[in-house]
Amino acid sequence: MTLLGHAFKELCSSTLPMEVQKMFQSLSAYVARRLYDGRYYEIDSETAKSALDGIASVVNGIVEIEIYKGNMFCLHVTGQREDIREQRFNNGGHAWNGLAAP
Helix, strand or coil, X not given: CHHHHHHHHHHHHHHCCHHHHHHHHHHHHHHXXXXXXXXXXCHHHHHHHHHHHHXXXXXXXXXXXXXXXXXXXXXEEEECCCCCXXXXXXXXXXXXXXXXXX
């Protein structure tokens, strides 16, 4: 499970914008607390789970991971939004390319 979690985190970081990643982490923690409290099937939990399903449905790709002496290293991530890269303008500013539509 640790290997899958590490691979999924790497894939999310390469395919989702930062704000969506934070929302995914927040909703995941909320659903985990509701599950622990025995309230997994209540309306607020169902709403959070459907939001998580919507976010996870756009995450798609291939993650290559190397395992060496108990450590995991991400070698390469290929995702549907792999064209997202930071660009520098001539004046030193930053812009993100490819964030419009997946």
